[in-house]
Amino acid sequence: MSKIFVLRLNSLLSSADSTLRFGEDNQIVIPMPVIDELQNYRGKPEKVEIARQILKYVESFNINNLLSFGEEQSNKSILRIVKTPKEPERIDLDGITHDDLCIFQICKQLQKESRDKVVLVSKRAAIRIKAKSIGIVAEDFKDDLFPMPEEQYKGRCKVQAKSTWIDYFYREKYLPICNIINYKKIKWCRNMYVQIKDVDENSSKSAIGRYDGEKIVPLLKHTYPYGVEPQNVGQKMMFDCLAHSAEDAPLVIIKGAAGTGKTYCALAYALQAIDDKQFSKILVASPSETVGNEKLGYLPGDMKDKISPYLGGIKDNLNELISGNKHEEELDIEKGYMHETGEYFFETGKIQVQPIGFVRGRTITRTIFIIDETQNIDPGDIKSIVTRAGKGSKFIFLGDPSQVDNPNLNENYNGLVYLSEKMKDISKSFQVTFEGAETVRSKLSEIASKIL
Secondary structure, three states: OOEEEEEOHHHHOOOOOHHHOOOOOOEEEEEHHHHHHHHOOOOOHHHHHHHHHHHHHHHOOOHHHHOOOOEEOOOOOEEEEEOOOOOOOOOOOOOOOHHHHHHHHHHHHHHHHOOOEEEEEOOOHHHHHHHHHOOOEEEOOOOOOOOOHHHOOOOEEEEEEOHHHHHHHHHHOOEEHHHOOOHHHOOOOOOEEEEEEEOOOOOOOEEEEEEOOOEEEEOOOOOOHHHOOOOOHHHHHHHHHHHOOOOOOOEEEEEOOOOOOHHHHHHHHHHHHHHOOOOOEEEEEOOOOOOOOOOHHHOOOOHHHHHHHHHHHHHHHHHHHHHHOOOOOOOOHHHOOOOOOHHHHHHOOOEEEOOHHHOOOOOEOOEEEEEOOHHHOOHHHHHHHHOOEOOOOEEEEEEOOOOOOOOOOOOOOOHHHHHHHHHOOOOOEEEEEOOHHHOOOOHHHHHHHHHO
16 A cells, blocks of 8 residues: 655755655655755754755756646655645644644645545654554655664674684685675675584684675784773674774774773774874864753863763773773872873873864864764764865764664664664775674673663
8 A cells, every 4th residue: 555655854854865865656746835844944054955956956956846746756665745734723722833843734634635644754753652642654864875783783693603614714714605604694794704604502612703795804913002902702703893094994883882892992903003103193073962952062071071971981991991001101299290090091182182063164183083882873964074184084983772872763773773884895994893792891881771
């Protein structure tokens, strides 16, 4: 049965081709009030550009046809624009804007005029709840670029192979994927990490490798960065992501729950790489979202002072790294030096802060750029960040899709998931997701992350 999908503004602004994300048998309706919202949109520059592109796309059709029976799109679905009814149904709801009221009335009118199922598509749960309260079917915007958590790309898989083939892997330093049990059932992506276990359940023989697009190869051999030894399989995979050169792996994406050591390992690698003179500097950034949704403007001081509280996680990990590193130098404060703490690295410029909102226009060269809490970045802003990468830089995106503080995002619709899904199977992109059991924090932290 075909459906009529009515799109609100936020759903339309998901991408420039959002109207094409529905099946060929369906109608996609843009309410006339939403056309006005597109024209008057004054949000983030990336979204403004999407709004402009959508308006240009709509204008490419015969407007009279759009206002009547619709126009066929490239995927065979029908695009329509629908005005508010001249005699709209009375709707008594508190706390809705005039535009939302008009959209509800349009949905009601479409229900009367058509036998097809009418579905209001909105990213806002409150709007969906109110729509359902007056008999309108409402759904969140579903997109293959924003899969649900259980369907998101993990960058790793567990497989089985015969003991002889595991021995072959260690001996020959590669393994054809055809020697993996049921290899045809696996969706192989370049740079996906592979845990190989012996098909014999009584055997403990195993190996870890990476699929390079043709075969499974061993992880790179490297010394422990800044004295940090990987504590589990996930950290071994992460260190391999980081160990590849900026030319081979300029983009690294690490997903995982709190306590898995994402930031700690990234900083350990960055400090070691700076000591080895592989890069000229370290940049760190974290979006300005908090659990309480406080804003930058409420904080005292200049931009550096305002950004500082959002880097607490980075500074905590930095202090722990330094205090546990055998090469720590205690500098004499009486002689005019600072004790080498996490703050010391910021004060001396060895590590610099980069506000996310000011990255546009920059070209970042020979730099390690660590972007923490990426799940709080809007998908539309990700392109502006990644495209700042210049020659010799490595961009490391960290985050936990399940801990979103930005009220406009959720665990499947956020910048981290968007980047991960778009960049999977790309040769220059390395990524891995930590498993829940790979936390390295206290037992209390592990229990809390599961049950709270």
